[in-house]
Amino acid sequence: MVPGVLKVRNDRGRIRLYDLIAAAIGVLLSFALVADLAGDKAFYNLRFNLGISDRGPIKEEIVRIVRQFDRMYVALFTSGGEYVNLNTMPAENILKRRIVQDVNLWISQDMILSHDRHAFNIVKVDIIRPDLATVETQENWVLLLRSRKTGKRMKSQKQNFIKVRYIVTNTDDRWKVQDFEVYSSDSIVPPLAEKRIIGE
Amino acid sequence: MFRYIYIAVVSFATVFALLLLSGIFSASRPALHGVINSIPLYMCSFVLLLTVLAHVFFGSSGRILARVPLLLSLLLLAAGYWVGGLMSFSLEAVITEGQSVVIPDTQGSFRPLYVGKYAKLPPMSLMLLELNPEFSADGNSIESLSGSFVVSPHEGKEFDVVLDMDGSFSARGYSLSMEGFGYSPRYVLNSGGKVLDSSFVYMRLFPCGGEDFFRLLSPLTYYLSYHPEGVESEYFHVRVARNKDLVFDGDVFLGEAFSFENATMSIPEVRRWTKLRVEGNPGRPYLAAGLMLLLLAAFIEFRNWILRRR
Numbered sequence: 001m002v003p004g005v006l007k008v009r010n011d012r013g014r015i016r017l018y019d020l021i022a023a024a025i026g027v028l029l030s031f032a033l034v035a036d037l038a039g040d041k042a043f044y045n046l047r048f049n050l051g052i053s054d055r056g057p058i059k060e061e062i063v064r065i066v067r068q069f070d071r072m073y074v075a076l077f078t079s080g081g082e083y084v085n086l087n088t089m090p091a092e093n094i095l096k097r098r099i100v101q102d103v104n105l106w107i108s109q110d111m112i113l114s115h116d117r118h119a120f121n122i123v124k125v126d127i128i129r130p131d132l133a134t135v136e137t138q139e140n141w142v143l144l145l146r147s148r149k150t151g152k153r154m155k156s157q158k159q160n161f162i163k164v165r166y167i168v169t170n171t172d173d174r175w176k177v178q179d180f181e182v183y184s185s186d187s188i189v190p191p192l193a194e195k196r197i198i199g200e
Numbered sequence: 201m202f203r204y205i206y207i208a209v210v211s212f213a214t215v216f217a218l219l220l221l222s223g224i225f226s227a228s229r230p231a232l233h234g235v236i237n238s239i240p241l242y243m244c245s246f247v248l249l250l251t252v253l254a255h256v257f258f259g260s261s262g263r264i265l266a267r268v269p270l271l272l273s274l275l276l277l278a279a280g281y282w283v284g285g286l287m288s289f290s291l292e293a294v295i296t297e298g299q300s301v302v303i304p305d306t307q308g309s310f311r312p313l314y315v316g317k318y319a320k321l322p323p324m325s326l327m328l329l330e331l332n333p334e335f336s337a338d339g340n341s342i343e344s345l346s347g348s349f350v351v352s353p354h355e356g357k358e359f360d361v362v363l364d365m366d367g368s369f370s371a372r373g374y375s376l377s378m379e380g381f382g383y384s385p386r387y388v389l390n391s392g393g394k395v396l397d398s399s400f401v402y403m404r405l406f407p408c409g410g411e412d413f414f415r416l417l418s419p420l421t422y423y424l425s426y427h428p429e430g431v432e433s434e435y436f437h438v439r440v441a442r443n444k445d446l447v448f449d450g451d452v453f454l455g456e457a458f459s460f461e462n463a464t465m466s467i468p469e470v471r472r473w474t475k476l477r478v479e480g481n482p483g484r485p486y487l488a489a490g491l492m493l494l495l496l497a498a499f500i501e502f503r504n505w506i507l508r509r510r
Contacts (some may be wrong), residue, residue, distance in 0.1 A: 005355050012377040014381075017205060019203070019204070019207055021204075021206040022203075022205075022207040022208040022211070023207050023208065023211040024211075025208050025211075026207065026209065026210070026211030026212035026213075026215065027211050027212070027215045028220060029208075029212050030211070030212045030213075030215040030216035031215070031219065033216060033240060034216060034219040034220060034225050035225050037220075037225075038225035038226045040265075041227070042225045043225075045224070045227055046224055047227055048436050049223070049224045049225075050224070072446075082267075082430075097456065098415075098443065099419070099421050099443060101418075101419050102419035102442060102443050105418075105419070113445070115444075129227050129228060130227045131227040131228075132227075140443070141444060143445055160444065160445060160446060162444060162446055164444065170227075180444075181413070181421075181423070182421070182439070182441035182443075182444055182446055183439070184446060184449050185441070190410070190411050193404065193411070193412060193414075194404070
């Protein structure tokens with residue numbers, strides 16, 4: 001046998017060992033470069049995409065984030081503009097802005113929309129991508145308009161049975177609520193819109 | 201030596217492109233444009249070209265003349281790839297019937313690396329007159345779609361173009377095609393007897409029953425699904441949520457006003473939209489010439505191989 005030649009196969013019945021080594025160097029370099037370009041989460045993404053990651057702790061973390069968001073959401077409305085903890089609210093800025101805008105609209109009318117939570121049940125947690133998940137809940141709220149100065153009830157209370165789908169994204173290694181969709185309690189929550197997935 | 205460089209570079213480039221396209225190390229898959237025009241692949245093409253040149257000049261033992269077509273084809277292919285990478289672009293614009301877009305001043309999904317004067321194509325305006333979809337029997341998919349456009353170049357006479365979903369149209373360096381279909385309802389928002397706002401909003405409401413949403417400046421979110429073939433008349437299912445407070449949920453006919461909080465809204469008109477894709481790649485003529493020469497070179501090599509075997 002000639003040194004550097006393997007009896008494998010090619011047009012003459014063998015492949016040279018050095019050809020294999022050259023190909024292996026190319027393949028290894030490409031793996032290393034793609035993994036490096038993907039950043040710190042490369043191997044987490046790899047395990048996720050191969051379906052071998054443990055999703056239990058991730059789901060627990062996502063549920064914890066949604067519950068925390070919900071508590072802070074209620075606190076923002078009920079406190080009538082107490083924004084001290086706004087920075088720690090696990091939500092994207094555009095969503096926080098929408099909530100704050102709503103609270104401020106009530107404040108401008110000297111009112112507070114207090115939220116009384118009667119039920120908050122997690123129905124489903126879906127991890128769609130390593131950085132995108134949805135949480136579906138069934139919620140029951142009693143909404144009550146009060147005077148900001150006197151605390152007196154301004155209108156009759158409103159019972160609000162809803163289904164909510166929270167869209168949760170992971171940026172900079174932190175899960176945050178990016179948005180939420182509200183459905184009536186008797187409706188079927190449709191599949192997540194494609195534009196949510198592709199980020200359009 | 202040359203052989204090992206070829207094998208290593210081609211293996212690297214192939215596996216690199218496949219890994220990137222598969223998105224296995226990342227959270228989402230990148231676009232094909234981004235992969236083809238990535239720096240590592242440019243470097244591979246450069247190394248490959250240098251290796252081929254060195255091989256032909258130093259390693260082909262006086263048979264340079266016989267390799268001229270191969271050399272030229274490789275040079276043209278490399279030129280086409282680099283010119284394309286530097287100057288090609290891809291733009292997308294959602295356009296509703298009756299609406300105009302000016303290209304290339306639209307949002308680009310892929311912009312050229314070189315944006316100097318040689319990469320600039322003359323601007324032109326496109327107006328979508330009408331979309332004609334043909335639906336499948338169940339109405340849930342599009343069998344064919346054609347769109348009538350009026351093209352107004354910056355200089356010269358305007359002309360009409362009919363685009364099909366499967367075809368494309370080339371004019372003045374641009375290649376135009378369209379994909380996707382949906383409905384653009386026009387909402388009218390009233391408060392205190394005054395029209396506060398009115399606009400078409402493009403929404404993914406096709407296939408019918410599909411739901412989409414839009415937001416204005418207030419904290420309200422408007423969720424819509426469209427049913428053009430309702431029992432009595434076409435109607436929408438509308439849901440309006442003020443954060444978690446559901447302030448309206450019901451069916452609304454076309455043109456019918458519905459009230460929530462201190463406002464009313466109606467949807468008097470529905471038009472159709474499509475996504476217009478505008479592409480330009482000045483490297484294509486080089487690539488085409490390079491491929492033709494490569495075929496010629498392959499034919500010559502094959503002929504020589506047959507002659508040698510005889």
